Amino acid sequence: MLKGKTAVVTGGAQGIGLAIAHAFVEQGARVVIGDLNENASRRAVEELGGESVTCHTVCDVRDTTLVEQALDTAEEAFGPVDIFVNNAGLTRDATMRKMSEEDFDMVIAVHLKGAWNGTRAAARRMRERESGVIVNISSMSGKVGNIGQTNYSAAKAGIVGLTKAAAKELAFKGVRVNAVQPGFIDTPMTEAMPEHVKQQKLAEIPMGRVGQPAEVASVVVFLASDMSSYMTGAVLEVAGGRYM
Ligand code: NAP
Numbered sequence: 001m002l003k004g005k006t007a008v009v010t011g012g013a014q015g016i017g018l019a020i021a022h023a024f025v026e027q028g029a030r031v032v033i034g035d036l037n038e039n040a041s042r043r044a045v046e047e048l049g050g051e052s053v054t055c056h057t058v059c060d061v062r063d064t065t066l067v068e069q070a071l072d073t074a075e076e077a078f079g080p081v082d083i084f085v086n087n088a089g090l091t092r093d094a095t096m097r098k099m100s101e102e103d104f105d106m107v108i109a110v111h112l113k114g115a116w117n118g119t120r121a122a123a124r125r126m127r128e129r130e131s132g133v134i135v136n137i138s139s140m141s142g143k144v145g146n147i148g149q150t151n152y153s154a155a156k157a158g159i160v161g162l163t164k165a166a167a168k169e170l171a172f173k174g175v176r177v178n179a180v181q182p183g184f185i186d187t188p189m190t191e192a193m194p195e196h197v198k199q200q201k202l203a204e205i206p207m208g209r210v211g212q213p214a215e216v217a218s219v220v221v222f223l224a225s226d227m228s229s230y231m232t233g234a235v236l237e238v239a240g241g242r243y244m
Contacts (some may be wrong), residue, residue, distance in 0.1 A: 001027040001028070001225040001226075002027040002028050002029035002083070002104050002199040002221065002224060002225055003028030003029075003219060004073050004079060005024075005028070005029040005030070005082040005083055005224075006029065006032075006078040006081050006082050006083070006116075007021075007024050007029045007030070007031045007032070007074075007081070007082065007083035007084070007085065007224070008031075008034055008065075008074050008077075008081055008083070008084050008085065008122070009021050009024070009031060009032070009033055009063075009073060009087055009121070010013070010034045010035065010059060010061050010070070010085065010086055010087050010114070010118055010144050011034075011036075011087045011088030011089055012031070012033035012034065012035055012036070012041075012044065012056075012085075012090040013033055013035035013037045013040035013041040013043075013044045013088065013166075014029070014035075014040050014044070014068065014188055014227050015057065015070055015185075015187035015188055015189060015213055016087060016137065016182065016185060016187055016213045016217065017033070017035070017085070017087040017088070018033075018044050018047075018178065018213070018221050019212075019213030019216065019217040020085055020087065020213075020216070020217045021033060021044065021049075021054065021212050021223045022048060022168070022214070022217065022220060023214065023220065024083070024112075024219035024221065024224070025049060025053050025054060025132045026047050026199055027168050027221055027225070028080040029082075029083065029224075030053050030054065030076070030077070031048065031053065031054045032053075032054070032055055032056065032057060032070060032074040032077065032085045033045065033054065033055070033056040033057075033102050033192070034057055034058075034059030034066075034070035034074055034088075035056065035058070035059060036058065036060055036081040037057050037076075039193065040136065041056035041058070042056065043175065045078065045124070052106065053122070054194075055073065057069060057073040059088075061110060061113075061114030061115075061117055061118060062113060062117070063086045063116055063117075064108045064117050064121065065122045067117045067118055068121050071084075071122065071125060074116055074238065076142075077236065080123060080125065080129060081125060081126070081132070082126075082131070082132055082133065083119055083132070083133050083134075083135070083224045084119070084122035084126075084133075084134045085129055085134075085135045085136075085220060086115040086118040086135070086136045086137060086159075087137040088110060088111075088114055089111055089137070089146045089189070090106075090107065090115075090189075091094070091107070091111060091149070091152055091189060092104075092106055092107050092151060092152075093148040093152070094125075095147065095148055096150050099150065103151060104151045106151075107151035107155050107202050108151060108154065110155075110157075111152070111155035111156060111158075111159065112115070112155040112159060113161070114156075115131045115136050116156075116162055117157050117163055118134075119134055119162065119163075119166050119177065119196075122240075123169075123170055123175055125168065126170075126173075126175045127170060127173040127174075127175055128176040128189055130173055130175075131174045131201070132174070132175045133174070133175070133176050133177075133178075133223065134149060134166070134175065134176070134177040134178075134226050135151070135177075135178055135179070135180065135223045136159050136163045136177070136178070137179070137180055137182070137216075138156045138157075138159040138160055138163070138179045138180065138181045138182070138235065139152070139156040139181055139182060140181050140182065140242060140243050141151075141153045141156050142151075142154075142156025142157035142158070142159060142160060142181065142237050143157070143160075143181055143237075143243060144219045144243045153161050155243050156181075159179060160179055160181075160235055161231060163177050163178065163179040163235065164233045165182075167232040167233030168233065169230075171233075175185070175242055176228070176229075176231065176232040178228070178230055178231055178232060178234045178235070178236070179234070179235045179236070180216060180219055180220060180223070180235075180236050180237075180238055180240065181214050181235055181236065181237045181238065182216045182238045182239065183205065183207065183211060183215060183237070183239025184198075184201045184202070184210050184211060184240075184242070185210065185211045185212070185213055185215075185244070186210045186211065186212055186213065186218075187213055188211075191195055192209070198210075201242075204242050204243075205239070205241065205242045206240060206241030206242065206244075207240030207241050208240075209240065211239070211240055212240060215238060216238050219238050223236070
């Protein structure tokens with residue numbers, strides 16, 4: 001489905017990003033991982049099958065120069081970038097009463113500004129070639145709002161607005177922009193959650209189980225491929241029916 005395509009996945013060293021990188025390679029793409037975590041990125045490159053199909057670059061998505069560098073790395077290694085996935089993320093949960101301003105700013109900077117940096121930089125190059133696909137990883141937290149996540153829910157809702165506005169700006173240039181809203185997915189990000197919170201979340205999921213990173217990745221493959229050639233500005237929920 002992605003034969004000969006070049007992709008960049010931010011935050012691709014573990015979790016959902018790594019699953020996306022795996023799925024892309026399986027479908028014939030070559031992938032650059034742009035992640036803060038250099039050791040995990042190195043391990044990911046090995047796991048993905050080595051330098052003929054993947055490489056990594058240290059990328060903090062808050063830094064426009066490093067985001068441009070990730071695109072340069074991809075172009076030099078594998079050719080012009082066809083697919084850019086804004087996936088990098090972190091959480092700094094606390095109720096508003098306890099949340100520091102730094103933790104609010106940090107989450108907005110990584111998710112919302114980071115996705116804007118990636119979308120803007122990738123779009124600038126893609127529009128010249130009149131082709132390309134951008135996929136933004138939002139969250140169900142951005143649809144319904146979660147207690148303790150005023151920063152994260154705001155950033156993830158913001159990504160939906162960013163996706164739709166960018167989709168309108170870029171459609172006539174042959175560039176599509178879509179988003180995915182995962183629900184409760186089994187990754188290092190959710191591993192640290194207290195057991196009673198996990199049980200509470202599971203009780204809200206009609207399918208009765210946590211999602212696997214590969215189940216998000218397959219939807220991203222669909223959005224990155226020509227199977228979704230008439231879709232832009234869409235937001236796809238991958239949440240086992242939670243908050244449908
Ligand atoms: P994860 O396992 O924590 O992986 C996120 C990766 O992003 C890590 O390698 C992390 O590096 C990297 N990262 C953090 N800040 C970065 C930055 N400024 N620049 C570049 N890379 C950075 O998380 P995940 O669960 O796979 O989540 C991936 C995406 O899915 C996130 O956007 C998340 O919000 C979203 N999502 C997750 C779930 C879920 O249930 N897991 C649900 C909905 C949405 P470090 O390890 O060094 O921090």
